[in-house]
């Protein structure tokens with residue numbers, strides 16, 4: 173095959189439900205606008221899942237993705253039931269797509285919204301947090317999910333948010349976390365945001381606790397410009413923000429990594445309206461616009477975006493945004509597609525005209541991560557988990573019989589709350605307990621001390637489930653105290 177070197181190779185998947193209809197419309201518009209693309213198609217989604225591929229994408233499809241590294245993806249239907257893995261999470265993780273970028277814009281008065289001035293972008297960390305899928309059944313009654321937050325992960329996402337703001341003429345970046353509760357993991361996210369932010373004095377920056385931040389996005393979204401946040405918070409807040417703009421059918425989304433990038437609509441495969449030709453193609457089209465900007469075809473991207481804005485302004489609306497008093501014509505997917513193509517070359521008259529000329533060609537290039545600075549680390553204790561159905565006092569008595577080697581039982585907690593010593597009567601206890609052992613003479617703890625303690629606990633028929641070593645880093649505890657400790 174002779175490849176046209178002017179064209180950028182991309183991989184396209186038509187997906188499920190309304191996916192094929194909206195992808196068809198999107199590709200027609202891209203072609204009519206003069207996008208220079210060499211398209212390879214792959215199959216993903218329901219049919220692939222049902223053929224026995226647990227993550228919905230066959231190995232052979234990876235050949236195309238590994239070659240093009242750019243993926244325009246229609247929504248898919250995730251089959252119900254166990255045994256299936258999320259295709260989106262698989263692709264995000266395997267391609268290291270660390271940033272999910274979702275612009276959420278109001279198009280008032282043309283699309284009904286309570287917040288006509290809303291124009292914000294959510295930059296969501298896409299790889300870490302509770303989405304690592306590291307979960308345990310710690311006992312019969314207690315389940316746990318591990319939240320993983322790394323310094324490089326925080327640095328990359330904060331840096332991306334600031335670079336995005338600079339490249340797109342945005343003035344402010346707001347970090348959202350829950351560091352008042354998760355002082356170590358979310359504390360790092362906030363701290364690294366401040367460190368990286370110091371390199372961007374031209375951009376206003378602040379931090380909000382995620383709960384009040386989400387409330388403000390719902391009630392006063394015009395306060396925000398760029399929001400950077402963790403994976404779970406970002407997942408929730410970006411749906412809140414998309415809904416507040418007026419329709420989930422309007423949102424596009426980019427998933428960005430250092431080598432790969434994936435572009436899609438915010439919404440799902442909408443099986444309730446599939447095959448009827450009435451779906452709004454705008455979300456996927458705006459995802460494709462983000463793709464064109466990313467691959468250095470910003471001029472074509474702006475041409476499509478402005479034609480789309482003009483179509484919205486002219487009141488050519490699909491059913492999800494149609495309003496008798498405001499819209500001029502109710503159209504289906506094809507009608508919307510044709511209206512946009514007719515307006516290529518035009519710009520909106522009241523909505524802001526889009527210009528991507530300041531965005532660097534080929535996507536944002538981040539500088540390398542800051543060099544790692546080694547910090548002194550001392551082992552000062554160990555937490556050991558135990559399954560136990562008795563009282564805290566009985567457990568402490570049994571444990572104290574196992575202790576020697578300068579380790580002392582410092583406290584016992586249940587579901588994060590201290591229950592020994594001096595537990596509060598009435599604290600509900602489940603069947604999994606955490607015991608904290610610390611050195612009783614200020615000396616550091618050796619692995620052999622921990623192993624011999626566990627050995628004695630084993631001989632005493634104590635059913636331990638996990639152990640976590642406790643360290644100080646540069647003299648600062650790398651662990652939290654229990655509630656009430």
Ligand code: NAD
Pocket residue numbers: 190246247248249250251260420421436437438439440441442443444445450451452453454455492
């Ligand atoms: P959905 O986003 O598909 O639909 C929610 C509602 O919005 C429906 O009433 C639907 O008709 C409407 N809607 C969505 N997109 C629209 C559009 N372009 N035009 C007009 N109306 C639109 O969410 P759901 O019903 O919860 O999920 C359906 C399927 O999609 C599920 O299998 C889910 O797992 C999957 N899903 C896939 C992705 C993805 O592939 N990225 C994302 C979310 C959900």
